[in-house]
Ligand code: FES
């Protein structure tokens with residue numbers, strides 16, 4: 001930046017409840033001026049009701065599953081009934097002749113999993129590929145009705161040569177285990193827990209170790225330690241269970257492809273499909289209006305979207321493909337299972353001398369079953385050793401799920417830290433105060449402890465009756481991610497109406513409402529005055545809704561676009577009321593001089609536009625004090641996001657049932673934009689965390705490879721009766737880093753819950769549960785009331 | 794011949810069933826939905842959820858599992874909440890169906906709908922129509938529900954986004970507003 005196109009500005013910095021100061025930053029010239037803290041703002045930071053609330057409570061909100069186009073066909077997928085087989089031949093003759101069938105597509109190239117670098121999946125002498133798990137897609141049919149499509153799928157004859165398979169994580173590690181992949185593999189880290197690495201060793205089904213992320217000298221650190229805590233932790237596979245299934249309507253036409261899709265990333269799907277089908281970006285349009293949940297699993301197009309597009313091209317008609325609940329459970333991604341061995345060394349005063357973690361996990365036939373950056377980044381420890389491996393099993397590939405890696409990682413480390421505190425005779429909060437350098441979490445612990453009543457905590461197992469109560473806490477850490485390839489347009493029309501446009505999608509977080517707030521604040525209008533057009537790649541390309549980066553990526557360009565288009569309007573309108581443009585600002589529906597002596601209504605000003613509309617497109621500038629890291633379109637801000645959660649549980653030692661009675665969460669996301677919507681997301685993160693901690697588990701039958709609970713009645717998820725009292729407190733943490741200084745919340749709110757509960761369970765019963773879920777059977781086994789379960793299923 | 798004599802009450806049911814057997818092809822039927830009578834020509838295997846969504850374009854009713862496990866498809870049958878995916882349209886008969894589209898009076902929202910908006914008891918919104926129908930039904934039968942009544946009335950609903958705390962707040966508020 002040259003000083004000609006930058007200027008110096010003073011920004012408020014600090015935590016609202018601690019102290020505020022000012023910092024001077026050099027910022028690009030087009031940036032909107034510094035925004036004061038929330039209490040001084042009219043719209044930002046207020047709990048504005050979400051703009052599509054009415055549509056959602058009246059049933060009017062259009063979801064992808066509601067899209068119906070003229071001449072639309074219905075598609076179904078043929079999926080492998082076997083966990084591992086060579087497809088010798090596929091006969092689609094009878095299916096083709098079935099009445100109503102319009103297109104059949106045999107899937108040869110699959111995506112979203114590890115890929116063999118040699119040998120591939122189609123060995124010579126066979127007519128098809130190897131299917132690697134129950135549910136692996138083989139073919140797709142489009143027909144005039146869903147029934148005809150399913151009937152035709154049932155008529156496809158596949159000659160399978162069954163192959164030996166393995167679905168158990170421990171079995172898969174044995175040297176003589178059936179091989180999921182015969183050759184070395186590569187691929188993306190879809191599950192997001194650890195980097196996929198380029199040239200990692202691979203022995204049998206074990207790919208690794210991946211030692212990236214280590215630092216210092218762990219052996220020396222342990223030699224320095226007064227105490228060493230060791231433990232092994234196991235976490236299960238969790239499935240996303242978005243209530244709206246994965247689905248799309250693909251409409252291939254001569255002049256381009258339009259896709260209506262339940263997705264977390266319209267612009268990403270556009271790029272993916274354009275590349276897959278050799279189309280220019282300008283000829284692919286992706287649209288999503290209301291979107292029924294993704295949690296990481298609707299970030300890419302996957303095999304199903306490619307199949308639907310292919311069918312549409314073949315049939316020359318729009319094709320609807322929506323997965324059913326069974327397909328959702330077996331082939332729409334999942335959070336990988338992990339087994340983590342931790343060693344933590346410390347001095348008597350609590351100072352950490354070494355952390356060593358040896359972990360393996362399974363993402364099925366995918367990569368990325370690691371433990372994220374939680375243990376690596378949260379505590380002050382010079383010596384950190386991380387050894388991670390992916391283990392392949394014949395199960396559907398994992399994919400990112402709300403705070404991938406850090407959720408299982410925190411479950412293990414935060415319990416280990418509590419064990420260390422106990423061994424040192426320290427309160428868990430005191431120990432964390434010593435080893436956690438974050439000033440934000442320090443304040444979060446202080447507020448949380450006071451609100452929760454941490455001083456009520458007693459020695460483990462203090463209750464004498466069969467129902468024992470306990471208190472526990474744990475912390476959260478997640479990167480403050482930003483996607484700089486995020487753009488937005490703000491338009492002012494001659495009648496005074498205003499539009500904000502971006503392809504960013506609202507997956508339930510309420511980003512559209514936040515955009516209306518940002519633009520309204522800048523233009524001195526009300527949020528309801530702003531028309532929000534999002535979820536369509538016809539608009540400037542916005543960020544994905546993952547990585548907790550949406551707000552951080554799209555609100556600064558929205559504010560800057562609003563600021564710049566307002567300057568244009570002011571230039572045009574200022575002469576009409578004899579004011580100097582430089583000295584005008586918009587507030588309360590008017591454009592006024594600083595001293596309010598002269599003003600003009602926003603509409604009156606807009607009426608002077610020489611054209612029907614003016615607009616400005618802005619994209620995400622870099623954080624003012626630079627990013628900590630930047631790679632391509634992605635960056636992370638200098639300070640990570642955090643949070644501290646406290647849980648109160650009651651454990652019935654006769655039934656083994658754990659009830660979470662109360663959770664207090666103190667979270668930070670920079671400048672909170674809409675506290676009520678943020679509270680909703682935090683509650684969601686906590687409830688998913690409780691559900692993960694106590695109920696959820698994918699169960700695979702090791703004899704058939706089938707998922708035994710591939711539905712919503714046996715795959716148990718928290719519902720209203722298990723919902724505890726939840727209190728959410730938001731820090732306002734100003735850093736002067738962007739035009740809005742706002743960051744994400746979805747993932748940080750999901751990380752601390754399970755370990756906080758586990759620590760509370762320990763406090764209740766005096767026995768530590770190192771395995772998820774903490775089901776009644778697991779609790780009774782830990783108490784020695786029933787035999788231990790023999791290995792995971 | 795095997796003795797297939799049935800008790801009288803079952804025998805008459807069986808005879809009636811045989812006499813009334815229809816399908817598998819489409820059959821005419823009328824559905825009273827949101828106080829409007831609709832004539833449909835659909836296969837007897839069509840569920841009420843499918844009839845509403847596919848034949849009547851009332852897509853506010855959502856299908857999350859299609860087997861009675863998530864309650865996303867909740868509508869009212871004569872004012873009582875039921876899972877529309879678990880009932881055949883042909884079995885509705887002359888009973889009145891109310892869907893999420895029929896809950897508000899014109900522009901005036903049902904108090905539960907307003908409270909859901911005010912308390913942000915909505916995230917992705919896919920479970921919302923079903924939850925609203927169960928909550929509104931509870932309020933019709935019990936104007937002053939306790940938190941436990943609310944939890945019980947919504948216990949069948951799966952909300953993956955985790956709106957339950959705000960749903961509880963909204964319901965307590967809606968019942969307070971009703972009282973005053
Ligand atoms: S769709 Fe009817 S209960 Fe799930």
Ligand code: FES
Pocket residue numbers: 243292293508915916917918919920921951952953954955956
């Ligand atoms: S709001 Fe998304 S499932 Fe309930």
